[in-house]
Amino acid sequence: MNTVKYNRLPRPTFRWMKVNELEIDSLREEAVQGMRPQERHEGDVSVTFYTGNRITDLGDFEGANTEALQQTLSDSSSGCAVEIGPHAQGVVWLTYTLTETAPQLTGQLKIKAGAGSHLQIFLDFEGGAEHGAVNLLDYIETEEQAVVKISKVQLHTQNVRHIEHRYAKAGEKSTIDYVTAELGAKTAIIYYKTDLTGTEAVFNSHSMYLGNNDQIFDFSYWVPTQGAATNTDILTTGALLDTSKKYFRGTIDFLRGGKKAVGSESDICILLSPNVHSISVPLLLCKEDDVVGNHASSAGQIDKDKLFYLMSRGFNEAGAQLIIVESNIRPVIDRLGDADLENKTLQAVREKMQFCQKKGDCHAKCTQRFPHLN
C-alpha cells in the first residue's frame, strides 16, 4: 500500500530519529458529498455556506500535507464563512456529522474578525459512520484587538481519518485561542500555523487527547513570531492506552523583529500501557535576541504517590487512575466554554476509561461528580 506523509517539521532534524513527519497508509479516494454542518449562532455575526474555494491568501502555508491542502482548495464541497464586524460580539456553533451516507468531508472554514470584535466558535465533529475522512482547512484572520476563540470536540468513530489544516494570521493586539479535545478517529492529524505578525498578538492553543486501541494523534505547530511583544502558549496534554500513539511537534520560530516575544510550549502524556508511544519534539528557533522561550515535555506512567494518595481516600486503583487522567485533561476541558461540549467530552473520556458504558443523555451528571469508583 502507498504511504503518505503528514505534519512535516518546518525545520527537519536527523532522519534516523524518525520524528520529522508522520508516515501512514494513504486512503483510497472516495467520492466527496456536499456536507452542510448544523449551525446556530448568537450575536452580530454572519454565517454563510458555499462550495468551491474562497481562501486565496495562504502564502507559503503547506498544511498537514500539500496534496490534502490542495484538495481543500480545489475540491471543497463544504465551505463555511464566519464574519464578524468591528467591535461586535458573536457565538457560532457548528456540528459536522459523518454518517453512512455522507462519511467524507472536504471543506473550508473561513473566519474573519473585525477590529475589536469578540468571536467564539464551537466545532463539534461526531457521527456514526463506520469509515470516513475529514479534510478541513480552517483559516482565521483577525484585525486589531480582535479575539477569536475556537473550541473543538472531535468524537468520530475509530475508522475515520481526521485531517485539519489550521492557518491563522493575527493582527496587532489580537488573540487567537484554540481549545481542542481529540478523542475520536483512527488517526487525527492537526497542523497549526499561526503567523504572529501584529505587535502584541497572542496565540494560545490548549489540546487534550485520550488514545486507545491503535489510535494516532498527531499535533504539529509552527508559530513564526514577527510582531514585537507577541505571546505564544501551547499545551497538549493527555493519556494513551493500549497501543495508541501521540506525536507532538511544536516549533516556535522567533523571527527577526519580534523583540520581547514570549513563547511557551509544553507536552504532557500519561502512559497507561507499556505498548503506547509518545513522541515529543518541542523546538525553539531564534533569530531575535530579546525573547523568552520555554519548552517542556513529560511522558511517564501514573504517578505512584498520587495513586497512593487517592487510594488512601477509598478509591480503587482503576478509579484513582481515572481521577489522575481526568485531572490531567480537565483544565483543557473546562476551557471549552460550552457546558454541553464539556459534558460530552467528559462522558467520552469515561467511556474510554471504561467507567461509563451508558449511551445517551447522561451528560448533565458527568460534570457534577465522578461516577462511583469503588
Next chain:
Amino acid sequence: MGELLRVEGLKVAVEGKEILKGLDLQINAGETHVIMGSNGAGKSTLFNAVMGNPKYVVTAGKIYFEGRDITEEPVNERAKSGIFMAFQAPISVQGITVENFIRNAKGTITGQSQRIMPFRKKLRQQMDQLSMDRSYAERYVNDGFSGGERKKAEILQMCMLEPKLTMLDEIDSGLDVDAVRIVSETVAQYHNETNSILVITHHSEILQKLKPDFVHILINGKIVKTGDASLIQEIEANGYDAFKELAR
C-alpha cells in the same frame, strides 16, 4: 475499649533497605498515641505501612485492624475499613474540586451516595471551624494551596470521612501558631471514645490540646520506650540520645 490497631513484629523495607525492624504497637478505640523519634527513625514508614503504600514492603510481621489481618489488603480497602492518613506533603490533584473529591471519597468509603445539600452544609461547617475560606471547596484539590492550607484540607477530609483511626503525619509542620491551635482543636473535637488518633510530631504545641494517652519513642526502626505524656518533656529537655542507647 476495643482493640483497633495491632502491629506485631513488623519489619518494613523501602527499596531493599530495612527501615522498621520488628515493631509492636497496639491502639485501642478512644486512645491518642504519639510517635516521636529522630529523623529517619521510621515514623512515616510505620504510617505508610499501616496505610498499605506499595513502596513500603512488609517483610515480616502482621497488621491487624479491628482484629482482622489487613497486612495484604490494598490501600483502598484499608481506607474503607476506617483508616485515614493525613499526609506530611499532601498531593495536589487538578481537575477535581475539594467538595467533589471529598463527596466522592465519602460515597466510596461508605458505599452510599452523598446527598448534596446535607453534605455541603457539613462541609461548610467544618471549613468554618478550620478557618478555611469557603471558596476552597470549589478549588482543585490542594492545587495552589499553601503548605498550611494543604494541612487544613487534610483535617477537613478527616472530619468529613470520619475514620476510626486517624494517622497525622507531622500535621503541625509548616503551620503558624494560630493554625496549629485551630488544627489541634479540630482534631481534639473530632476525637471520641470510638475513634483513635496516632500522631507523629516534633513539637509539643499540638499535643497540648490532643492530650496523648501513650507516647512511643521510635529509634532505628523499633519502639524503644513507651510512656505517658511526661516523656514529651523528657525528650524536649534531653533529646533522643539517652533513648538511642536503648536501641543498641
